[in-house]
Amino acid sequence: MYANDGFRELGLRECMRLMATEPVGRVVYTRYALPAVLPVNFGLDADGAVVLRTSATSDLVRAVNGAVVAFETDRIDTARHAGWSVVVTGTATVVRDPGEHERLARIMPVSWMPCPQETFIRVEPEVVTGRELVGGGTMYGVDLSA
Numbered sequence: 417m418y419a420n421d422g423f424r425e426l427g428l429r430e431c432m433r434l435m436a437t438e439p440v441g442r443v444v445y446t447r448y449a450l451p452a453v454l455p456v457n458f459g460l461d462a463d464g465a466v467v468l469r470t471s472a473t474s475d476l477v478r479a480v481n482g483a484v485v486a487f488e489t490d491r492i493d494t495a496r497h498a499g500w501s502v503v504v505t506g507t508a509t510v511v512r513d514p515g516e517h518e519r520l521a522r523i524m525p526v527s528w529m530p531c532p533q534e535t536f537i538r539v540e541p542e543v544v545t546g547r548e549l550v551g552g553g554t555m556y557g558v559d560l561s562a
Contacts, residue, residue: 426546431502434491434546436460439525441489443468443539445480445508452479458487459524465538466504467524472533480508480537487539502546504539511536 426434435441442453454476459467466487470476485508492499511517520536527534 422549424548424550426500426502426548428544431544431546432460432464434500435466435489435502435504438489438491441466441487443476443480443508444486444488445476445483447475447479457525457528458489461520461523461538464541464544466506466541467520468537468539469520469524469527469531469534470537471527471529471531472535477510477535477537481510483508484542485539498548498550500546500548502544504541504544506540506542508537508539511538 439457440455441458442455444451444453446452456468456470459469461467468476484505487504487506488501490499490501511520517536521534524536
């Protein structure tokens with residue numbers, strides 16, 4: 417049995433590897449002085465930054481540029497009562513450099529929402545935490561020990 421009532425802390429490598437297996441997460445930010453959560457598809461850059469592709473005119477762009485946000489992704493197996501969750505906390509910035517924008521346009525997933533004026537938001541990982549809840553079986557064949 418694991419300590420912490422069935423939860424196991426995940427190391428940084430495990431967190432980043434697991435995040436890379438999921439296409440959707442949630443960005444947590446402040447909107448009108450209240451917490452807001454928005455589901456988004458995302459990609460991970462080579463340096464570990466979480467990258468969101470969105471509309472340049474979106475409320476999200478205005479709310480998060482220069483702000484500290486959290487980004488969370490997970491995988492849950494409700495039948496086995498098992499799963500994992502990873503949270504990245506860091507400063508979000510809108511990518512303004514044309515060369516960087518072009519590079520990200522080539523390598524990042526396409527937004528699931530139509531974006532007439534695309535832009536990218538980078539969340540630089542300052543704190544990365546993760547944990548696994550182990551239930552009655554393995555998680556979709558994901559080997560957490562690698």
